[in-house]
Amino acid sequence: MEAINSFVDAVNGFVWGPVMLVLLFGTHIFLTVRTKFIQRYIFRAIKLSVTPDTEAEGDVSGFGALTTALAATIGTGNIVGVATAVALGGPGAIMWCWLTGLFGIATKYGEALLAIKYRVKDKTGAMVGGPMYALERGLGQKWLGVMFAIFAGVACFGIGNMTQANSISTMVMNNFHIPQWITGIVLTVATALVILGGVKSIAKCCEKLVPLMAGLYIVGCVVILAINAPYLGAAFKLIVSSAFTPTAAGGGFAGATVMMAIRFGIARGLFTNESGLGSAPIAAAAAMTKNPVRQSLIAMSAVFWDTIIVCALTGLVLVSSILKSPEGMANLDGGALTSAAFNHIPVVGPIVLTIGLVTFAWSTILGWSYYGERAWVYLVGTKCIKPFRIAWVIVSYVGCIMSLKLVWNIADTLNAMMAFPNLIALLGLSGVIVSETKKYLWTENLDGWSTDEIPLLDR
Numbered sequence: 001m002e003a004i005n006s007f008v009d010a011v012n013g014f015v016w017g018p019v020m021l022v023l024l025f026g027t028h029i030f031l032t033v034r035t036k037f038i039q040r041y042i043f044r045a046i047k048l049s050v051t052p053d054t055e056a057e058g059d060v061s062g063f064g065a066l067t068t069a070l071a072a073t074i075g076t077g078n079i080v081g082v083a084t085a086v087a088l089g090g091p092g093a094i095m096w097c098w099l100t101g102l103f104g105i106a107t108k109y110g111e112a113l114l115a116i117k118y119r120v121k122d123k124t125g126a127m128v129g130g131p132m133y134a135l136e137r138g139l140g141q142k143w144l145g146v147m148f149a150i151f152a153g154v155a156c157f158g159i160g161n162m163t164q165a166n167s168i169s170t171m172v173m174n175n176f177h178i179p180q181w182i183t184g185i186v187l188t189v190a191t192a193l194v195i196l197g198g199v200k201s202i203a204k205c206c207e208k209l210v211p212l213m214a215g216l217y218i219v220g221c222v223v224i225l226a227i228n229a230p231y232l233g234a235a236f237k238l239i240v241s242s243a244f245t246p247t248a249a250g251g252g253f254a255g256a257t258v259m260m261a262i263r264f265g266i267a268r269g270l271f272t273n274e275s276g277l278g279s280a281p282i283a284a285a286a287a288m289t290k291n292p293v294r295q296s297l298i299a300m301s302a303v304f305w306d307t308i309i310v311c312a313l314t315g316l317v318l319v320s321s322i323l324k325s326p327e328g329m330a331n332l333d334g335g336a337l338t339s340a341a342f343n344h345i346p347v348v349g350p351i352v353l354t355i356g357l358v359t360f361a362w363s364t365i366l367g368w369s370y371y372g373e374r375a376w377v378y379l380v381g382t383k384c385i386k387p388f389r390i391a392w393v394i395v396s397y398v399g400c401i402m403s404l405k406l407v408w409n410i411a412d413t414l415n416a417m418m419a420f421p422n423l424i425a426l427l428g429l430s431g432v433i434v435s436e437t438k439k440y441l442w443t444e445n446l447d448g449w450s451t452d453e454i455p456l457l458d459r
Helices: 002-014 018-034 038-049 062-073 076-089 092-117 130-139 142-176 178-194 196-225 229-242 258-273 280-284 294-324 336-341 349-380 383-401 405-429 430-442
Strands: none
Touching: 002 405, 018 076, 018 258, 018 405, 018 430, 038 062, 038 092, 038 280, 038 294, 062 196, 062 349, 076 092, 076 258, 076 294, 076 336, 076 349, 092 196, 092 229, 092 258, 092 280, 092 294, 092 336, 092 405, 092 430, 130 142, 130 349, 130 383, 130 405, 142 178, 142 294, 142 349, 142 383, 142 405, 178 349, 178 383, 196 229, 196 349, 196 430, 229 294, 258 294, 258 405, 280 294, 280 349, 294 336, 294 430, 336 349, 336 430, 349 383, 405 430
8 A cells, every 4th residue: 555655646746847847837828818818807806796687598506507517616625735835835835826826817717718608508407518519619629528538537536526525524533533334324424415406506515505604714714824923924925935935844834945835835726626636527517508609708707716815814824823822833744743733722722623624525525426427427428427426425434434644645646637637628728719709708798698509418
């Protein structure tokens, strides 16, 4: 097992090396320029997200598609992932994570637009879309679509299920001393009750769960920042300066190079907001929308909430807490680092963190179940839906009771493997993104109806 872990670590180091970082961040910047800084429309996007578009064709509301995507992206990466980035890449990793989110808004917009532009209907009449359809119908490269679907169909069980379930059972056991198998049974039943109803059931649950869980976590972060107020200025300055200069060891921080800050900041940024990964557009494709641009604006607002707000707050909480208590938080990593920060809130701090982690992770299991299902439908047709949902429920229980170091490493690798074909679609079809944006947004025609025909699949 150690040999396998070492091999996967080596593969991880390669796929998350300079080539991926340049390709990913370069795509973010390229699409930001091509869309004339689409980020400037973020507040219009937020307004659209709560404006129903019920007359349009689709399976769920625009807000339902957004919260489903947020359910999948606001997960353990926002808590454990950001803490890991700080531990391995120093405080400067927070800046790179944040910049990945800022420029990644354009990428999320572009991939959602392509997913809706090239979406189809399956045999049941449900809307389906995502990078696999953009690659097949837009670029004419079905083999790349198949590769993306294979990576997503396998990765979903790791990144979207087992690792999340394990985080839940471990946190509950550590804080409430409840055996992992009991947590597994409860989680399995709760997951089954939601996902067996399909995307409409998932969206309905996420519409209620996501605002509640995110709101509670944000309030907890704000309280800690208020307690750490004297250290906020120094924390912000350290985050910015460490992004471009090496971090010296000391004061509760391990030494880190600029390359380490960039690598772990961008990697954790992708893990948390999934811009460039190609997963979130699968949810956007199911939305009721008059035209691709309208829902794409809504989709890009997910990055604003996930990274610009939630991850930034987590980063400030961690760095300010380390500055406040360097001895008490030295040599801590991942969840332990975040737990120590939330201990600054007397009595209720650990409870808020536990509830946040449990709900974040469970919502990720719900959102990724839909992503994985759509990937398998692309590969083998609608006959796989029921078997996939049953397998998903079983795997969520297995994740609760297993040690998952290897699964985490494989999930990280498959993240990168998903990104490659998706980024090819984004770069190859960037002209389509620009033309659609010009047609509906730059000419103030957001209420215009798309005339694109939505084809019906025979599988």
